[in-house]
Amino acid sequence: MIKAIRGTRDLLPPETALWNFVEAAARDVFRAYNFQEIRTPIFEETQLFARSVGEETDIVSKEMYTWENRGRAQSEKGQSLTLRPENTAGVVRAYIEHKLWDRGLNKLYYIGPQFRRERPQKGRYRQFYQIGAEAIGPPSAGSESPARDAEMLEMLATFLDRLGITGWNLELNSVGCPNDRARCNEALRKALEPVVSKMCADCQRRAVTNPLRVFDCKVPEDQPIIEKLPRISQFLDEPCRTHFAEVQEILQAVGVPFRLNDRLVRGLDYYTRTAFEFTHGALGAQNAILGGGRYDGLSESLGGPQAPGIGFAIGEDRLVMSLKESAEAVARKPEVYIAPLGADMNREAARLARELRRHDLVVELGDESFRMKKSLETASKLGARYALIVGENEVKADAFGLKNLETGEQIPVPHHELAAKIQAGR
Ligand code: AMP
Secondary structure (H helix, E strand, O other): OOOOOOOOOOOOOOOHHHHHHHHHHHHHHHHHHOOOEOOOOEEEHHHHHHOOOOOOOOOHHHHOOOOEEOOOOHHHHEEEEEEOOOOHHHHHHHHHHHOOOHHEEEEEEEEEEEEEOOOOOOOOOOOOEEEEEEEEEOHHHOOOOOOHHHHHHHHHHHHHHHHOOEEEEEEEEEOOOOOHHHHHHHHHHHOOOOOHHHOOOOHHHHHOOHHHHHOOOOOHHHHHHHHOOOHHHOOOHHHHHHHHHHHHHHHHHHOOOOOOOOOOOOOOOOOOOEEEEEEEEEEHHOOOEEEEEOOOOOHHHOOOOOOOOOOOEHHHHHHHHOOOOOOOHHHHOOOOEEEEEOOOOHHHHHHHHHHOOOOOOOOOOOOOOOOHHHHHHHHHHHHHEEEEEEEEEEHOOOOOEEOOOOOOEEEEEEEHHHHHHHHHHH
């Protein structure tokens, strides 16, 4: 038997109703902040991720699904392609390719699968789904403003509240600009030098390539060493400091609670200034529901114009896991089961089904080969609220037996009153 491959999974009904519920809420909330949807391809040139996410990151160095293009055209030969491990790079590529700066500030959101070859565990998959957004544009459009950061964070708080997710924590830090980070990395290298040999293999590598990432380490034995290291917050220059203070002040003004976490550095290289994560206690080890931050230099590093931006990616798999709502509660069950009884009733039943569905009713259509008993059993099993009996006599009278499957009560309803009657029972 062929099975879904490790780290991937089928999303089945009724759980898919929860996914739709989350996605519909995202579209609705994001729209109120004037974000619009963008859909970029699932695979891109490998270079795009190497240059944006960063060669030294875990994602690029060991987690990407990469293959060689076998196209015929000269430009395709030997070209390296990769399944997207995240979507910001694709959005910024599209921003540059389509010169989206002509529209000023672009507020874009996406919903879709991402791919990383990570060790699968609860809440961690190789094909997982992200809902994300980016606000990007030329500085003249205000894209650098702390107002953008605060607006995005407030939007996320509103979105989580709308989903009824309580107990989330917003952790906030500033990772400064490249100059601040260079000074911090230098101080970190110095501080790490005498102790690094006692740390885990990952930290030993990070100490050489990107010392700031040592703060990502989760190995318990390394924590006492890490606790004593200098923090990026000590190296922020004046503009970065002011920017971060303003973000916090707006958040306080609009009543979004947050906690400063000066160990939060985020895994990707392109982040500048504001970095954030929303965590949720109920999720266990993989407790980050979403992460994001500013990436003021990303467009330029991909050959585009100056285009400061800020974005986030929500792990949809984890978001669905943290919902209190049950799939049963959000799924729309059939409101009526149409039971054609007797020969030649399929046609009449199909006509009625078509009509009722046009009144936005969820209709399940039975088959004339079923007897009354089997029809009613099927209808109950599906969770339908009503069964509609379509027999020869009913067709002649143009009035149909509507049976309430909860109470067992059955009444004849004239054809023209059917839709209204079923809707009234909602
Ligand atoms: P990142 O793009 O790494 O900043 O991740 C943003 C969010 O995506 C995280 O907070 C997680 O919720 C989610 N995420 C990242 N990697 C995975 C994965 N392998 N499986 C499930 N969710 C993930």
